[in-house]
Amino acid sequence: xxxGGMAAQQTALGLSAVTVAxxxxxxRVLAVRRMTHELATPVQRGGLPVGGESALxxxxxxxxxxxxxxxxxGLRLWVEELTGLKLRYVEQLYTFGDRFRDPREAxxxxxxxxxxxLALVHEAPxxxxxxxxxxxxxxxxxxxxxxxxxxxxxEGIVRPRLDAWVFQxxxxxxxxxxxxxxxxxxxxxxxxxxxxxxxxxxxxYEARLIPEAxxxxxxxxxxxxxxxxxxxxxxxxxxxxRRILATAMGxxxxxxxxxxxxxxxxxPSFTLLQLQRVVEALSGKRLHKQNFRRLxxxxxxxxxxxxxxxxxxxxxxxxxxxxxxxxxxxxxxxxGIPTVRVxx
Amino acid sequence: xxxGGMAAQQTALGLSAVTVAxxxxxxRVLAVRRMTHELATPVQRGGLPVGGESALxxxxxxxxxxxxxxxxxGLRLWVEELTGLKLRYVEQLYTFGDRFRDPREAxxxxxxxxxxxLALVHEAPxxxxxxxxxxxxxxxxxxxxxxxxxxxxxEGIVRPRLDAWVFQxxxxxxxxxxxxxxxxxxxxxxxxxxxxxxxxxxxxYEARLIPEAxxxxxxxxxxxxxxxxxxxxxxxxxxxxRRILATAMGxxxxxxxxxxxxxxxxxPSFTLLQLQRVVEALSGKRLHKQNFRRLxxxxxxxxxxxxxxxxxxxxxxxxxxxxxxxxxxxxxxxxGIPTVRVxx
DNA sequence: ACATTTTATGCTCATATGGAGCATAATTAT
DNA sequence: ATAATTATGCTCCATATGAGCATAAAATGT
Numbered sequence: 001x002x003x004g005g006m007a008a009q010q011t012a013l014g015l016s017a018v019t020v021a022x023x024x025x026x027x028r029v030l031a032v033r034r035m036t037h038e039l040a041t042p043v044q045r046g047g048l049p050v051g052g053e054s055a056l057x058x059x060x061x062x063x064x065x066x067x068x069x070x071x072x073x074g075l076r077l078w079v080e081e082l083t084g085l086k087l088r089y090v091e092q093l094y095t096f097g098d099r100f101r102d103p104r105e106a107x108x109x110x111x112x113x114x115x116x117x118l119a120l121v122h123e124a125p126x127x128x129x130x131x132x133x134x135x136x137x138x139x140x141x142x143x144x145x146x147x148x149x150x151x152x153x154x155e156g157i158v159r160p161r162l163d164a165w166v167f168q169x170x171x172x173x174x175x176x177x178x179x180x181x182x183x184x185x186x187x188x189x190x191x192x193x194x195x196x197x198x199x200x201x202x203x204x205y206e207a208r209l210i211p212e213a214x215x216x217x218x219x220x221x222x223x224x225x226x227x228x229x230x231x232x233x234x235x236x237x238x239x240x241x242r243r244i245l246a247t248a249m250g251x252x253x254x255x256x257x258x259x260x261x262x263x264x265x266x267x268p269s270f271t272l273l274q275l276q277r278v279v280e281a282l283s284g285k286r287l288h289k290q291n292f293r294r295l296x297x298x299x300x301x302x303x304x305x306x307x308x309x310x311x312x313x314x315x316x317x318x319x320x321x322x323x324x325x326x327x328x329x330x331x332x333x334x335x336g337i338p339t340v341r342v343x344x
Numbered sequence: 345x346x347x348g349g350m351a352a353q354q355t356a357l358g359l360s361a362v363t364v365a366x367x368x369x370x371x372r373v374l375a376v377r378r379m380t381h382e383l384a385t386p387v388q389r390g391g392l393p394v395g396g397e398s399a400l401x402x403x404x405x406x407x408x409x410x411x412x413x414x415x416x417x418g419l420r421l422w423v424e425e426l427t428g429l430k431l432r433y434v435e436q437l438y439t440f441g442d443r444f445r446d447p448r449e450a451x452x453x454x455x456x457x458x459x460x461x462l463a464l465v466h467e468a469p470x471x472x473x474x475x476x477x478x479x480x481x482x483x484x485x486x487x488x489x490x491x492x493x494x495x496x497x498x499e500g501i502v503r504p505r506l507d508a509w510v511f512q513x514x515x516x517x518x519x520x521x522x523x524x525x526x527x528x529x530x531x532x533x534x535x536x537x538x539x540x541x542x543x544x545x546x547x548x549y550e551a552r553l554i555p556e557a558x559x560x561x562x563x564x565x566x567x568x569x570x571x572x573x574x575x576x577x578x579x580x581x582x583x584x585x586r587r588i589l590a591t592a593m594g595x596x597x598x599x600x601x602x603x604x605x606x607x608x609x610x611x612p613s614f615t616l617l618q619l620q621r622v623v624e625a626l627s628g629k630r631l632h633k634q635n636f637r638r639l640x641x642x643x644x645x646x647x648x649x650x651x652x653x654x655x656x657x658x659x660x661x662x663x664x665x666x667x668x669x670x671x672x673x674x675x676x677x678x679x680g681i682p683t684v685r686v687x688x
Numbered sequence: 689a690c691a692t693t694t695t696a697t698g699c700t701c702a703t704a705t706g707g708a709g710c711a712t713a714a715t716t717a718t
Numbered sequence: 719a720t721a722a723t724t725a726t727g728c729t730c731c732a733t734a735t736g737a738g739c740a741t742a743a744a745a746t747g748t
Contacts, residue, residue, distance in 0.1 A: 008408075008410060009409040009410040010409075011357050011407065011409050013355050013357055013457060063355065063441070063457070064352075065353040065354075065355050065443070065454075065455035066352060066353040068443075069442070069443045070441060070442045070443065071439065071441040071442075071457070092438060092439065094436060095415065095436065095439045095459050097407070097414060097415040097459075098413070098414045098415075099409070099412075099413045099414065110409075111409035113357060113407070113415070115439050115441075176669075176672055177671075177672055179672070180671065180672025180673060181672070183672075184672075271695090272695095272696085273695075273696090288735095288736065288737065288738090289695095289696085289697095290696095290697075290698085290699095290737090290738090291735065291736065291737080293696085293697080294735090295734095295735085308744095314693060314694025314695050314696095314743095314744070314745060314746085315693095315694060315695045315696065315742085315743050315744040315745070316694095316695080316743095316744065316745075317694095317695065317696075318696085325520075327521075327524065328520055328521055328523070328524020328525070328527075328528075329524060331528050331534065331535070331537060331540075615724095616725085617724075617725085632706090632707065632708065632709090633724095633725085633726095634708090634709090634725095634726075634727085634728090635706065635707065635708080637725090637726080638706090639706085659713080659714045659715040659716080659723070659724045659725060660714085660715065660716085660724080660725095661724065661725070662725085
């Protein structure tokens with residue numbers, strides 16, 4: 001970077017990993033604890049932890065071209081080192097490079113550009129070099145889990161605050177634009193599109209209901225964050241890491257439809273109910289069992305192993321495995337998820 | 345980059361633009377001519393132009409953190425400088441960072457990591473500082489234009505060569521995998537999924553029917569490129585630029601379904617037939633006129649201006665404009681494209 | 689043995705979507 | 719007038735899928 005030798009600002013290119021596993025019907029994501037002073041200069045940052053406190057962050061490592069033949073291999077390498085996990089499916093998400101992503105930039109630090117990746121693993125004890133931990137990803141997005149019905153936080157916190165935000169709009173066009181977005185993201189009559197996690201996060205962010213917004217050096221207007229609301233709107237993360245997480249969640253939910261990603265989160269053999277529970281955990285919605293199986297069968301995605309589950313009580317479930325051949329047979333092998341498309 | 349002062353390899357972060365316009369029913373993409381010696385050391389590169397010849401490349405510029413607040417703004421800035429065009433819609437595609445993307449790396453050059461962007465514009469004379477030119481994007485992908493039916497190059501060149509490639513597979517599992525991919529990408533009975541442009545390009549690349557594969561420093565195996573076939577498989581581009589283009593094409597085709605992107609390629613008012621022709625040009629397929637309009641109407645995407653087209657012959661068409669309000673009303677406003685999903 | 693619980697399965701039905709085609713109207717060029 | 723070209727209304731049908739009813743199979747508990 002900085003081809004001219006001048007005082008050109010440096011660029012640091014790194015890799016961020018959203019590592020996902022599902023156990024006991026809860027989707028988990030890998031996070032590390034970092035001292036906030038590692039991340040930010042001690043400027044005023046609203047109610048965020050300051051000084052020596054720790055914040056959750058996604059594992060992040062520099063990209064080392066001499067070691068890493070590709071970006072993806074680089075990410076695999078150091079995440080596997082860090083955690084001792086074997087990464088299964090890995091996919092590039094998005095590259096984040098906004099000014100002041102990392103607040104240290106304001107103090108003369110380099111611009112930190114980060115290529116975000118989604119990685120799927122089987123959850124296992126962490127044996128690597130780092131001190132990472134598994135977190136329930138709905139702790140970061142409590143409005144995204146609809147498995148027990150519409151989360152109360154939506155009516156209790158989100159809607160009232162967003163309605164106020166709509167009302168505060170400067171002019172009428174802006175007000176209608178805001179109202180439309182709120183309706184699309186959190187409307188009662190509208191359908192809940194499980195894939196639009198990023199839209200919803202960004203709406204809450206813009207409405208200053210997410211504490212990370214306080215840190216945002218790009219936002220010129222001085223609207224303070226609603227700390228009261230923020231306490232109910234999930235665990236904050238360092239920098240823009242929750243945005244990266246929201247991106248990952250949307251991508252994963254979307255891809256479940258037409259790629260057999262779930263099987264990278266499951267053991268080699270599993271019952272159909274286990275499979276359904278994993279899909280439900282990720283998509284945040286309950287599924288209709290018969291229809292789910294109808295689609296699995298139609299897609300030829302699984303085949304029986306002939307064995308039965310080491311049973312609890314009730315009729316023992318048959319064990320299935322993923323039919324790898326389906327990858328050569330079908331164009332879009334995915335598990336059945338309510339499609340929700342095009343509300344109107 | 346290169347935080348340790350050692351002989352650590354440098355990383356150069358740049359931005360690549362796929363700038364798309366549609367005129368006269370042909371989708372065009374902006375390319376620059378570069379001397380190949382700017383791009384590659386004069387090593388053996390099969391039948392590719394060597395030495396002082398020129399190759400087409402996507403506009404590429406370094407990312408300058410001190411000037412560019414975000415990656416996207418950086419891209420807008422220098423593409424607008426280069427071309428004098430006003431970019432409408434801009435979207436990040438993917439970040440490319442494989443070793444030897446740029447062959448100069450083998451001679452000690454930096455690793456060139458490039459963030460690819462899709463940009464939509466109205467085609468206009470180029471007034472900027474650079475010497476860019478508009479190219480028909482189907483010149484790069486002749487197998488992607490199905491508007492006049494299945495392109496003869498598929499039966500004439502693609503299928504025979506791919507069938508041979510399937511036959512050459514080392515073992516039986518590999519052979520079946522290859523056969524499956526060929527069937528999915530170019531099968532006769534399978535449906536043609538307009539979005540899978542990248543899959544198809546990568547298949548041809550792996551089968552060594554694309555001359556750019558000759559340059560690929562990552563490919564260990566020494567299979568030569570089929571130059572004979574390559575002559576019929578579109579214009580080559582520098583480096584991995586055709587891969588970036590294929591990524592853009594797939595993304596754009598996909599997004600047409602659920603985002604009103606077409607209107608960023610059209611003048612403020614247009615006839616419904618013009619609109620349809622642009623969608624057809626991009627998707628590479630003919631559409632059923634009545635159904636297309638049925639969906640437009642149902643979606644409330646356009647409204648009549650009251651004026652009629654300055655007519656050629658035939659009944660004069662009414663002029664329409666995009667209804668911006670639809671963005672606040674509907675979740676997924678897109679134009680009707682045959683969905684093709686899930687074959688089987 | 690029998691009820692209860694839990695899971696698996698088969699089947700039906702209503703609805704939404706969209707692909708395809710027929711028919712007709714409106715306008716201009718020749 | 720006739721042909722050509724474009725616009726428009728309407729029907730029909732296949733498919734996908736959301737939702738529900740009913741029943742079978744196996745294990746646990748009494």
